[in-house]
Amino acid sequence: MNDPKLIPFNRPAITGAEEDYLAAVMxxxxxxxxxxxxxxxxAWLKExxxxxxxxxxxxxxxxxxxxxxxxxxxxxxxxxxxxxxFSSTATAFARCGARLVFVDVEPATMNIDPEAVAAALxxxxxxxxxxxxxxxxCDMDALLALARxxxxxxxxxxxxxxxxxxxxxxxxxLGTFGCFSFHETKNLQCGxxxxxxxxxxQYVQRAEIIWEKGTDRTRFYRGEVDKYTWQDIGSSFVxxxxxxxxxxxxxxxxxxxxxxxxxxxxxxxxxxxxxxEQGCIEIPRVPEACRHNGHIFWIKVRDASEQADLIxxxxxxxxxSVFHYVPxxxxxxxxxxxRFVGQDRITTRDSSRLLRLPLYYGFSxxxxxxxxxxxxxxxx
Ligand SMILES: Cc1ncc(COP(=O)(O)O)c(C=O)c1O
Numbered sequence: 001m002n003d004p005k006l007i008p009f010n011r012p013a014i015t016g017a018e019e020d021y022l023a024a025v026m027x028x029x030x031x032x033x034x035x036x037x038x039x040x041x042x043a044w045l046k047e048x049x050x051x052x053x054x055x056x057x058x059x060x061x062x063x064x065x066x067x068x069x070x071x072x073x074x075x076x077x078x079x080x081x082x083x084x085x086f087s088s089t090a091t092a093f094a095r096c097g098a099r100l101v102f103v104d105v106e107p108a109t110m111n112i113d114p115e116a117v118a119a120a121l122x123x124x125x126x127x128x129x130x131x132x133x134x135x136x137x138c139d140m141d142a143l144l145a146l147a148r149x150x151x152x153x154x155x156x157x158x159x160x161x162x163x164x165x166x167x168x169x170x171x172x173x174l175g176t177f178g179c180f181s182f183h184e185t186k187n188l189q190c191g192x193x194x195x196x197x198x199x200x201x202q203y204v205q206r207a208e209i210i211w212e213k214g215t216d217r218t219r220f221y222r223g224e225v226d227k228y229t230w231q232d233i234g235s236s237f238v239x240x241x242x243x244x245x246x247x248x249x250x251x252x253x254x255x256x257x258x259x260x261x262x263x264x265x266x267x268x269x270x271x272x273x274x275x276x277e278q279g280c281i282e283i284p285r286v287p288e289a290c291r292h293n294g295h296i297f298w299i300k301v302r303d304a305s306e307q308a309d310l311i312x313x314x315x316x317x318x319x320x321s322v323f324h325y326v327p328x329x330x331x332x333x334x335x336x337x338x339r340f341v342g343q344d345r346i347t348t349r350d351s352s353r354l355l356r357l358p359l360y361y362g363f364s365x366x367x368x369x370x371x372x373x374x375x376x377x378x379x380x
């Protein structure tokens with residue numbers, strides 16, 4: 001049933017330029033990757049983020065899988081990641097034979113806790129995954145120091161973090177590899193899509209080969225070889241021309257989309273801070289080093305039962321709110337493929353009491369949503 005008053009949790013961003021770009025692809029009549037729009041997206045990302053290379057992919061899941069392949073893991077190598085994460089964050093490494101080491105998160109950001117990482121290191125540790133939850137950067141100073149000290153790679157799961165920054169540097173450019181998502185639930189979208197930033201030049205050539213089904217087809221397109229041949233393992237990670245055309249329209253307006261989301265995020269903060277000060281809810285605390293991108297406005301309520309009650313209460317008022325990750329270490333695959341190391345002080349408790357409020361490009365209902373939350377607590 002259509003509810004005209006419904007405030008959905010998400011509306012995929014549309015800038016208005018997508019149709020023209022899609023029409024240009026139709027007119028040209030060529031749809032595979034390697035055309036002008038996929039080339040322009042890669043070039044745009046490379047230039048915007050100032051990285052040695054940037055490759056668009058069919059999803060962030062695939063960008064993470066490319067990053068995991070580039071880490072060249074051996075069976076039994078260990079990868080440390082937050083348990084409060086998406087399945088793809090873990091699967092990418094499990095597919096390469098790595099053991100997953102899940103650790104706790106920090107309550108203010110729900111990002112991986114560097115002290116928990118330090119305590120979980122073993123001689124088999126090879127990679128730390130920095131997932132920037134809600135577009136708020138992890139404590140990268142601490143994670144990079146650990147990586148340097150122990151010779152580890154950092155893969156940034158920046159699925160939610162395009163245009164977010166840490167000490168003025170863009171998320172996605174801080175680790176060895178950075179992975180973005182352009183799924184329709186993300187700030188910038190093309191339905192399904194992603195990108196891998198390669199931040200160290202020695203990985204560029206192999207990344208291009210893995211990206212193109214294990215061949216040197218990218219070099220062939222550039223006229224550097226006469227024929228392309230099978231060079232290495234790889235898969236079909238490339239993004240086709242229609243999705244690339246759609247994506248370019250979003251990239252070009254990315255700053256405007258981000259600014260609009262940040263406006264709504266700040267409104268939530270203004271309207272809900274009094275409720276937090278009264279102790280009814282908790283709200284995000286963005287560390288000083290971080291400039292976030294307004295991807296998620298979350299609140300934490302007392303416990304799981306209050307979370308369910310509030311979701312139901314908001315639903316009755318035509319407002320969609322949603323919980324987020326179920327901890328990976330307690331999921332069936334997580335129990336099989338990894339283990340939680342250290343104390344689970346925050347992950348299980350806070351994942352069951354966190355909920356996300358509606359927020360999207362063009363959103364204008366923060367006041368109405370906040371008023372409903374306040375009414376739930378009897379505060380008007
Ligand atoms: C942190 C994180 N990583 C990876 C993904 C996977 O992204 P995609 O749907 O583009 O594969 C998601 C999806 O929501 C995510 O939240």
